Amino acid sequence: MLFALVDCNNFYASCERVFRPDLEGKPIIVLSNNDGCVIARSAEAKALGIPMGAPAFEMEELITKNKVFVFSSNYALYGDLSQRVMGVLSQMSPDIEIYSIDEAFLRIDSIRLYSPEEYARKIQSNIYEWLGIPVSVGIGSTKTLAKAANYLAKSFPGHRGVFSFENRTDGDEYLKQIPVSKLWGIGEQHASFLQQHDVASAYDLKKAPEAWIRSKMNVTGARIVKELNAISCIPMEDAPAHRKAICISRSYGRPTKNYRELEEATAAFVSRLAEKLRKQKMLATRLTVFVMTNRFARGPRYVNFKTINLSVPTHSTAELNRMMVKALSSLFRKGYLYKKSGILAEELIPENIRQTSLWDSTDHEKQEKLMKALDLINAKTGRDSVRYALQGFDRKWKMRQEKLSASYTTKWSDILNIQI
DNA sequence: TCTGGGGTCCTAGGACCC
């Protein structure tokens, strides 16, 4: 078996640069929702020592001093470019697993015309030429090794973005260069545990006794050891398994004490959630609503959630809103400054196996038609063109996005004008 | 003033069954 892991370099920052070629070679950072913390950095920004996850306000001095270009997250842009990258990859291998917005695994066993490295270079140049996104490619006989190879490809400029463990006798020497904490599946907890026991590199873990690892890190840990030893345990996931839960939650641009505002914000989340359910042709059987105050602020704190089991599963915005209001009103306590709320749909089932209840009085057919019409209109004329009044009109809670770039590829009005 | 959002998998332990 042979796997390639293709990973876009600093994906969000690279996306911003595609339509701003003047930013080539300049430091770029992209901020999380609400312009909160740093979630992506160009190589130049990394070199300045801006850490991942750092709160933006703490970086202000560094940003102004070094003329760092700052962007709010533009998921319309990143999502669209991601689809295009995955489209190119799908053309290049019949067996692809889209692992995240900026990563995909490819099975490349059947590629005979090129060596693995040549093939990786081809992927790299195609995506860069056609889309302007730089990628790194790692190759190995298991997914974990492909991931590890990708780390080497990225971390050592000498490899120019491609590294393969295949047909190599000195693979172990390279595994010694990988800190155990950088391996796929090893997080902070396990990394510090392993380091305490002198397991510092990927090579050390490869040689660690499996039974001991299993007793300390469960089967997931044991699998990593096996995979480092070239025994493949983690297969490709061809069809994206249907989601088990869908969650929509946001911090507000500014906190509120007002129940009405809390309700408007959460109703907007319900709209997004219901749309997602309908798009995936799923119904929710259980709905959880949660609210919280700012966990960093000094004032009185409050975190609470309420779960409602639905007697009849649904994906209707109206029905979900009714449940949400019921839950939210019981959660609301006066006097707290609410910063965030969210909703979680669980126990999702396919829409074609709805089990109705004897005492169910809802006209499901009518609801279905209504939702279809709603989705159709909004698809044509833009999100929320038609919406429930519960969502309100002034959106006081909406998140800060002060440095948002244009939606160059998904909005007619944002398409670039080029003058010759 | 300002600190993201959305997921999965695994295990232990309790409740319950025959």
Add this chain to the structure above:
DNA sequence: TCTGGGGTCCTAGGACCC
């Protein structure tokens, strides 16, 4: 001195991913 054995389902919590 010395409790039966074998199983399922559910939930909470931990760890991990991007």
